[in-house]
Structure formats: C-alpha cells, structure tokens
C-alpha cells in the first residue's frame with residue numbers, strides 16, 4: 001500500500017480500489033457478520049444450556065432458568081436467522097435466497113439457503129461487483 005493517503009483520487013476510485021473490493025463489498029461483509037453470528041449462536045446452544053444447567057443445577061429450581069435460556073436462544077436465532085436468510089441482493093435489492101414462484105401451479109416461495117447466485121438477477125454470491133466490467 002504505497003501512499004494511499006497522499007494521492008488525491010478524484011473520481012478515480014475504481015483505479016485505486018484494491019482487488020476484491022467493489023461496490024458490493026460492504027453488503028457482503030454485513031452478510032458474513034450475520035452469517036457468523038448465526039452459526040455462533042446456533043453452535044452455542046448446547047454448550048450454553050450445559051453451562052446454565054451446571055451453574056444453576058437442573059434440580060435446584062434451575063428448570064425455569066434453562067427454559068428462559070432456551071427461549072432467549074430461540075429468539076436470538078430467529079432474529080439473526082431472519083437477517084441472514086432475508087439478505088437483500090446488493091445489486092437488485094431483492095431477497096438473495098428467496099423468490100416467489102408466481103407460476104399458477106406453484107404460487108409459493110422458493111427458498112434456497114445455499115444459493116450460489118441471486119435468485120432474481122443471478123449475481124454470483126460474494127461477487128463484489130457486477131459481472132460486466134463496464
């Protein structure tokens with residue numbers, strides 16, 4: 001990174017942007033944060049419950065605490081999962097992993113959590129810019 005500060009890039013941002021960065025980078029970074037948060041919260045469920053049960057004890061009136069811990073976990077998972085699975089495509093603004101199938105014999109939401117590209121505009125996952133260079 002040579003002299004990134006002294007150079008006055010007026011309208012030439014694309015030229016100094018490091019590779020891998022693009023107009024959609026911020027959106028993907030946010031998605032990655034939600035994704036990480038989701039898996040962390042998801043994976044912490046059993047260890048978390050084990051911790052609560054060991055701290056409070058199953059028998060000594062700890063049942064309520066465990067119930068509340070599970071409840072909080074479920075709410076957190078729902079909220080974070082909602083943000084993760086309803087991620088808006090950075091290019092077209094539609095839901096990246098969901099699409100409403102309007103064909104008369106379907107009329108239902110298609111949901112592909114592991115979609116490799118946007119279900120609306122086909123933007124590849126993790127693409128930092130549109131496939132067309134100009």
Ligand SMILES: [Zn+2]
Nearest residue numbers: 089092118121
């Ligand atoms: Zn899209």
